[in-house]
Amino acid sequence: MDNDISNKQTISLIARRAPYGSDGARQTLDIAFAAAVFEKSLNYIFIGDGVFQLVAGQSPKVISSKPLGAALETLELYGISEVFVHRDSLLSRGLTESQLVCRAFLIEDCALKQLIAESTYVINL
Amino acid sequence: MTSLADTPKAPGALRYTLLINAAPQSSQASKSALRFAESLLQMGHNIERLFFYGDGVLNASSLTVMPQDEINIPAAWHALIEANGLSSVVCVSSAIRRGIVDTAEAQRHELYATSCFTSSEIGGLGQLIEALSNSDRMLSFG
Numbered sequence: 091m092d093n094d095i096s097n098k099q100t101i102s103l104i105a106r107r108a109p110y111g112s113d114g115a116r117q118t119l120d121i122a123f124a125a126a127v128f129e130k131s132l133n134y135i136f137i138g139d140g141v142f143q144l145v146a147g148q149s150p151k152v153i154s155s156k157p158l159g160a161a162l163e164t165l166e167l168y169g170i171s172e173v174f175v176h177r178d179s180l181l182s183r184g185l186t187e188s189q190l191v192c193r194a195f196l197i198e199d200c201a202l203k204q205l206i207a208e209s210t211y212v213i214n215l
Numbered sequence: 216m217t218s219l220a221d222t223p224k225a226p227g228a229l230r231y232t233l234l235i236n237a238a239p240q241s242s243q244a245s246k247s248a249l250r251f252a253e254s255l256l257q258m259g260h261n262i263e264r265l266f267f268y269g270d271g272v273l274n275a276s277s278l279t280v281m282p283q284d285e286i287n288i289p290a291a292w293h294a295l296i297e298a299n300g301l302s303s304v305v306c307v308s309s310a311i312r313r314g315i316v317d318t319a320e321a322q323r324h325e326l327y328a329t330s331c332f333t334s335s336e337i338g339g340l341g342q343l344i345e346a347l348s349n350s351d352r353m354l355s356f357g
Binding site for chain 1: 234268269309341343344345347353355
């Protein structure tokens with residue numbers, strides 16, 4: 091496949107798990123950084139319990155886990171600016187945009203569907 | 216095992232990357248991935264790369280022992296990869312956390328044993344991203 095095509099590929103990462111109950115959150119983040127190094131077009135979508143990953147001020151050391159927030163704060167430095175949060179998931183968990191650790195676009199169901207439909211690859215961990 | 220990759224490529228054959236994220240013993244996911252990979256080759260499609268990630272790295276364990284009446288999934292992956300000359304990569308950061316090491320990693324970390332089938336290479340996530348660039352489809356399991 092030639093470079094023109096591969097440069098137009100978009101990867102959507104769907105983060106749908108709470109940050110520390112399983113390693114899905116960390117694995118998704120690692121893929122995001124790898125994709126950024128290869129300058130891939132990337133959508134990073136937080137949905138369901140995945141929105142808890144973005145909440146600022148976490149102290150997971152007390153449960154022997156490494157905080158995710160510090161890495162999520164650096165997404166923009168890596169050129170990952172297409173960060174989306176599913177609005178209903180956020181609101182139904184009693185959270186607001188001001189509690190998030192990085193800048194993210196709030197997104198509704200239909201826009202989310204379109205984002206996924208337009209992606210070349212979807213990785214959902 | 217006979218090579219399935221020698222099947223003539225059908226017109227419209229596609230290149231697939233498979234991302235395997237589940238351990239062989241705790242869910243059906245890696246069995247499904249194995250059967251899917253076999254079917255792809257039988258139908259004349261191409262497998263660009265198998266990428267084992269997270270608990271999925273346990274599919275490359277050469278130290279797995281199964282009861283005789285149960286399938287040894289890691290051994291079946293090994294046979295499929297060898298027979299068809301597939302590219303198979305095990306994520307290094309997932310692997311060493313779970314005790315999946317080849318000779319180089321065992322030396323680097325001063326371990327006394329190796330546990331990774333030689334048919335798979337221990338590598339990085341960059342090899343997943345690279346494989347996607349050369350694939351028409353990516354499927355993830357688990």
